[in-house]
Amino acid sequence: MNTTKYIFYTFFASIFTFGVQAQHENHQSQEKSTTNKEVLSPHTSAMAVIDGAHIHIDYSSPRVRDRIIFGGLVGFNTIWQAGAHKATWIETDKDLVIDNKTLPAGKYGFFVIPGKENWKVMFNSRWDQHGKDEYDESENVLSLNVAPEELDEIQEALSYEVKETGADKGTISLAWEKTKIHVPFKVAKR
Secondary structure: OHHHHHHHHHHHHHHHHHHHHHHHHHHHHHHHHHHHHHHOOOEEEEEEEEOOEEEEEEEEOOEOOOOOOEOOOEOOOOOEOOOOOEOEEEEEOOOEEEOOEEEOOEEEEEEEEOOOOOEEEEEEOOOOOEOOOOOOHHHEEEEEEEOOEEEEEEEEEEEEEEEEEEOOEEEEEEEEEEEEEEEEEEEOOO
């Protein structure tokens, strides 16, 4: 009888332990899944057609998540790939005039150097870069300075927009946290 009780007890103890362990592992995988969802910066794009020019921006959109972004996560006066993971890229199928300079039709890496009062914006000939590690200033095709605008409310997700402002004019904007920048352009006539 003692042997039967021992086998019975061992059998139920192992079933109970297995069930608790399975529940714990399932709970951990759910926690990891939820945490990963918060950490991920979804891949997205913005585009518009302005005066026949198709302008496309491809980027990964990180979230603020209660962090200080500019002057914190993204340091002032340091190069940033203007998105998460791979460098943000911009493609245009027509020449654009930006800051009285011509950006030829093509695909470009989009980099910025945020500052408290001015941001430097760069269009780099190497569009397929991981982060900012491969960035080379000598490969910039066009650069300009823009003044940042302070937003009234937090912009949780990094967001780009290409917007028409006139028959042959538009603006490329980047907004994140409490900051927004605008890069005005005109479609070049051929």
